[in-house]
Amino acid sequence: MGTKTLRPTIPCFLFGCADLCDRARVPFTTRASKKSLRSMKGLCLTLEPATVMEADVHKMSVPLENGSLAPVDRLRSERSDSPTPGLVEGTEPGAGQDSAMFVHAQSFEDLTAEGEQGQEQEEVQEEEEGESERAPEFGELGDSEETQEPEGKEEQEQEERENEKEEEDQSGSGRAKEEDVNSEAWRRHRKHVFVLSEAGKPIYSRYGTEEALSSTMGVMMALVSFVEAEKNIIRSIHADGYKVVFLRKSPLVLVGVSRCRQSERELTRELLYIYYQIISLLTLTQLNHIFQHKQNYDLRRLLAGSEHLTDNLLRLLDRDPGLLLSAVTCLPLASSSRDVISSSLQAAKAKSLVFSILLAGSRLVTLVRKKDQFLHHMDLHLLFNLVGSSSSFREGEGWTPICLPKFNMAGFFHAHISYLEPASELCLILVSTDREDFFNLSDCKRRFLERLRRRSSYQALQEAVQAPSYPVSQVGIPELRHFVYKSKSSGLYTSPEIPVPYKCEEEEERLMDLYQYLHSRMHHPTRPLRSIYHCAEKENLLAYVTSGFELYLCFSPLGTKALAVSAVNKLLKWIRKEEDRLFILNPQTY
Amino acid sequence: MSGHRVDAKVVMLGKESVGKTSLVERFVHHRFLVGPYQNTIGAAFVARQVQVGDKVVTLGIWDTAGSERYEAMSRIYYRGAKAAIVCYDLTDSSSFLRVKFWVKELQNCEEHCKIYLCGTKNDLVENDRSMRQVDYHDVQDFADEIKAQLFETSSKTGSNVDELFQKVAEDFNNTAFQIITGEKGVDLGQKKNDYFYSCCHH
Ligand SMILES: Nc1nc2c(ncn2[C@@H]2O[C@H](COP(=O)(O)OP(=O)(O)OP(=O)(O)O)[C@@H](O)[C@H]2O)c(=O)[nH]1
Numbered sequence: 001m002g003t004k005t006l007r008p009t010i011p012c013f014l015f016g017c018a019d020l021c022d023r024a025r026v027p028f029t030t031r032a033s034k035k036s037l038r039s040m041k042g043l044c045l046t047l048e049p050a051t052v053m054e055a056d057v058h059k060m061s062v063p064l065e066n067g068s069l070a071p072v073d074r075l076r077s078e079r080s081d082s083p084t085p086g087l088v089e090g091t092e093p094g095a096g097q098d099s100a101m102f103v104h105a106q107s108f109e110d111l112t113a114e115g116e117q118g119q120e121q122e123e124v125q126e127e128e129e130g131e132s133e134r135a136p137e138f139g140e141l142g143d144s145e146e147t148q149e150p151e152g153k154e155e156q157e158q159e160e161r162e163n164e165k166e167e168e169d170q171s172g173s174g175r176a177k178e179e180d181v182n183s184e185a186w187r188r189h190r191k192h193v194f195v196l197s198e199a200g201k202p203i204y205s206r207y208g209t210e211e212a213l214s215s216t217m218g219v220m221m222a223l224v225s226f227v228e229a230e231k232n233i234i235r236s237i238h239a240d241g242y243k244v245v246f247l248r249k250s251p252l253v254l255v256g257v258s259r260c261r262q263s264e265r266e267l268t269r270e271l272l273y274i275y276y277q278i279i280s281l282l283t284l285t286q287l288n289h290i291f292q293h294k295q296n297y298d299l300r301r302l303l304a305g306s307e308h309l310t311d312n313l314l315r316l317l318d319r320d321p322g323l324l325l326s327a328v329t330c331l332p333l334a335s336s337s338r339d340v341i342s343s344s345l346q347a348a349k350a351k352s353l354v355f356s357i358l359l360a361g362s363r364l365v366t367l368v369r370k371k372d373q374f375l376h377h378m379d380l381h382l383l384f385n386l387v388g389s390s391s392s393f394r395e396g397e398g399w400t401p402i403c404l405p406k407f408n409m410a411g412f413f414h415a416h417i418s419y420l421e422p423a424s425e426l427c428l429i430l431v432s433t434d435r436e437d438f439f440n441l442s443d444c445k446r447r448f449l450e451r452l453r454r455r456s457s458y459q460a461l462q463e464a465v466q467a468p469s470y471p472v473s474q475v476g477i478p479e480l481r482h483f484v485y486k487s488k489s490s491g492l493y494t495s496p497e498i499p500v501p502y503k504c505e506e507e508e509e510r511l512m513d514l515y516q517y518l519h520s521r522m523h524h525p526t527r528p529l530r531s532i533y534h535c536a537e538k539e540n541l542l543a544y545v546t547s548g549f550e551l552y553l554c555f556s557p558l559g560t561k562a563l564a565v566s567a568v569n570k571l572l573k574w575i576r577k578e579e580d581r582l583f584i585l586n587p588q589t590y
Numbered sequence: 591m592s593g594h595r596v597d598a599k600v601v602m603l604g605k606e607s608v609g610k611t612s613l614v615e616r617f618v619h620h621r622f623l624v625g626p627y628q629n630t631i632g633a634a635f636v637a638r639q640v641q642v643g644d645k646v647v648t649l650g651i652w653d654t655a656g657s658e659r660y661e662a663m664s665r666i667y668y669r670g671a672k673a674a675i676v677c678y679d680l681t682d683s684s685s686f687l688r689v690k691f692w693v694k695e696l697q698n699c700e701e702h703c704k705i706y707l708c709g710t711k712n713d714l715v716e717n718d719r720s721m722r723q724v725d726y727h728d729v730q731d732f733a734d735e736i737k738a739q740l741f742e743t744s745s746k747t748g749s750n751v752d753e754l755f756q757k758v759a760e761d762f763n764n765t766a767f768q769i770i771t772g773e774k775g776v777d778l779g780q781k782k783n784d785y786f787y788s789c790c791h792h
C-alpha cells in the first residue's frame with residue numbers, strides 16, 4: 001500500500017470547495033497517520049484496506065437472509081408491570097407476545113453491519129461538534145453525554161433550509177429536473193445522491209438531469225477507480241462542511257454529498273436504501289447479467305419511470321423516523337379489533353402467499369406471515385414507498401413483480417396490491433411466490449373483505465384511520481413535546497402526532513434532523529452512547545437506549561435534565577399501559 | 591371486483607406514457623385525470639361489463655406498464671388474452687415502433703388474440719394538425735396487413751373510447767358464439783365459470 005497522489009488533472013466536482021484539487025495534491029498514504037491527514041486542513045478521506053473488497057464480494061453470494069434469526073418465545077406473564085430502565089429485551093413495552101414479525105435484528109449495528117464486519121474502520125475526523133460540557137456520569141443512566149448546541153449554528157442552518165424551501169417552491173411540484181447544475185441553487189441542496197455504473201454512466205441524480213451530470217459522475221468513478229487501483233476502497237471525503245460518501249455495490253456505485261450533521265455511517269445506510277430500491281425493481285441477478293453483457297449499458301432505460309420512487313424514498317429518509325430507527329409504526333387500534341382483522345387476513349390464505357400486509361397510509365395495521373418466514377423492515381419500507389409514491393394501485397388491482405432484497409436479492413415475488421375501498425387509505429398487499437396466481441390472490445382479498453365487512457371491527461378500523469394519531473398531552477408530561485419510542489424486539493415504534501411548534505414542514509424536518517443527529521451520536525461506531533441530553537436552541541432533547549428499547553424525547557426549553565430523566569419512567573409506564581393499542585402484540589402466521 | 595366472472599381477457603400494450611391507463615380510466619370510470627403522469631407499476635387489472643345485444647360480456651382488462659423493465663415479464667399479462675389493444679401516441683412517432691414490436695410478439699406467441707391498434711391523444715392532433723407524427727393511412731395499411739382494426743381515440747374528450755371497447759366485446763361475443771356452436775354441447779351457463787375462467791387462469 002504505497003503513497004498516492006491525486007493528480008490535479010482530476011477536475012473538481014465538489015461544489016463550494018473549488019480549492020479541493022489544490023488540497024488533494026497533498027500526498028497521502030492510505031494508512032496515513034491521523035496527524036498527516038489532519039494537516040490537510042478541511043479535507044479528510046476515509047479509506048478501507050484491500051481485504052474489505054473481497055469480503056464484500058463474498059457477501060454477495062449469500063442471498064437468503066431470512067428465517068435464521070427467529071426470536072425466542074415469550075410469555076405475557078414474564079412482563080414486568082413497572083418497567084425500569086435497563087429492561088431485558090423482549091419484556092419492554094411493545095414487545096410481541098409470541099414471536100416477532102420481522103427479521104429479528106438486535107440493533108442498529110446489526111443492520112448496518114453488512115459488509116462491514118471485521119473491518120477496521122479508519123475514521124479520521126476532526127471533532128467539530130459543539131460540546132460545551134461532558135458529563136460522563138449521567139444519573140444512573142450509564143455511558144452518557146450532555147451537549148449544548150452553540151448558538152448561531154442552528155440559526156444558520158435554519159436559514160439555509162428556508163432558502164432551499166423557497167427554491168423548491170419556485171420550481172413547482174414534481175422533480176426539479178431541469179435545474180441548472182451549475183447554479184447556486186443546485187449546489188445548495190442539503191443532500192445530493194448520485195447513482196452510477198462502474199463504467200461511470202449516470203443512472204440517477206436527485207437533482208438535475210443525469211445528462212448534465214455525466215462528466216461529474218465520470219469524475220466520481222475516476223476517483224473510485226483511482227483509489228481501487230491500489231486495492232483500497234474510498235469511503236468518504238470530508239471537506240468544507242461537506243461529506244461525500246461512497247458506497248460501492250458492484251455493479252453500481254452510489255455517492256451521497258451532504259452538508260447535514262448526519263454521520264458518514266448514516267449516509268452510507270441511506271445509500272444502501274437507494275441501492276435496495278433499485279434491486280427491488282430489477283433483482284441483483286438481472287442487474288449483474290445486464291452489466292456482464294454490456295459494461296456501458298444505460299440502466300436508465302430499465303429504470304425509466306421509477307425515478308419518483310427513489311425521490312420519494314429520499315424524502316422518507318429525511319422525514320420518517322421509521323427509516324431512521326429501522327422500525328415500523330402501527331395504526332393505533334384496540335387490540336380486540338386488530339386481532340379480528342389479523343385473523344380475517346389469516347383465514348384468507350393461499351398456498352403461494354408469503355406475507356399479507358394491511359397498511360393505513362404509512363402505518364401498519366397488521367401483518368400475517370407464513371410460518372418461519374420473516375419480513376425485514378427494510379423490505380417493508382420499500383413496499384411502503386412503492387405504495388405511497390404511486391397512485392397506480394388505485395386504478396384497479398395491481399399485480400407487479402417485486403424483489404424484497406433483504407429476503408432474497410436474486411428473485412421476484414409477485415405482489416397483489418389494492419385498496420379496500422376506492423377512496424380509502426387502507427391498502428392490502430399480498431406477497432406471493434407464484435406469478436400466475438393473480439386470481440387466487442384476488443380471491444383472497446375478496447374473502448378477507450367479505451369476512452371483515454360483517455364485523456364491527458371494520459367500522460372501528462375505518463374510524464381509527466380517519467382519526468388523528470394521539471396527541472402527546474395524553475402522556476401527561478407537560479414539558480414533553482414529542483417522542484419516538486422503539487421496542488427493539490418487535491421492531492415497532494410509536495410516536496405522537498407532530499405538535500404545534502413543529503407543524504410546519506421546515507420545523508418538522510428540523511426536529512427530525514435533531515433526532516437523526518442524536519441517533520448518529522448514540523450509534524457511533526467507536527464511541528456508542530447509552531444516553532445523551534442535548535440542549536438545542538429551541539428545545540431540549542434526551543436520547544436513551546437500552547437493550548430493550550430506544551427512546552428519543554423532545555422537551556420544551558423550560559425543561560430540565562432532572563425532569564427529562566424522570567419523564568422516561570413516566571413515559572414508559574404510559575406506553576406499557578397503552579401498548580395493546582399502539583403495538584401489534586399478537587402477530588399471526590398462516 | 592372478483593376476477594372470477596371474466597369472459598374475455600383484454601390486454602393493453604404499448605410504450606410508456608402513450609395513454610393506456612388514461613384509456614382504461616376513461617372507459618371504466620368515465621373520467622380523465624389531470625395532474626402529473628403516474629406510470630403504471632407492473633400491471634393493473636379491472637373488470638368491466640359491456641352490453642352486447644341482449645348479453646352482458648365481462649371484459650377483464652390488464653393495463654400493463656410500458657416500461658421496458660417489465661418486458662421480460664409481459665407474457666404473464668397477455669397470455670390467453672382474447673384481445674390486445676396496442677396503443678401508440680399520435681404525436682410521437684417512436685411510439686409506433688413499439689407497436690410493431692408488440693404485434694410481432696403477439697403473432698408469435700398468442701395467435702388467437704385479436705389485435706386492435708389504437709392511436710391515442712387525438713385531441714392534441716385535432717387542435718393542431720402539425721402535432722401529428724403518425725399518418726392515419728400508413729397505420730391503416732399496416733392494420734390491413736396484420737388483420738387488425740384501427741381506432742384513433744382521445745381519453746381527454748372521450749372520443750372513440752367506448753366504441754373501441756364495444757367493438758372488442760362484440761367481436762369476442764361473435765367468436766365465442768362460433769366456438770360454442772362449433773363445439774356443440776357446451777352449456778352456455780357453464781361457460782363463464784369453467785371454460786372462460788380457465789383462459790385467464792393458466
Ligand atoms: N391530451 C391528452 N393527453 C393524454 C391522453 N391520454 C393520456 N394523456 C396523457 O399522457 C400521459 C400518460 O398517460 P398514461 O395513461 O398514464 O400512460 P400509460 O400508457 O399508462 O403509461 P405507462 O403506465 O407508463 O405505460 C398523461 O400525462 C396523460 O394525461 C389524451 O387522450 N389526450
Ligand SMILES: [Mg+2]
Binds near residue numbers: 629630
Ligand atoms: Mg399506465
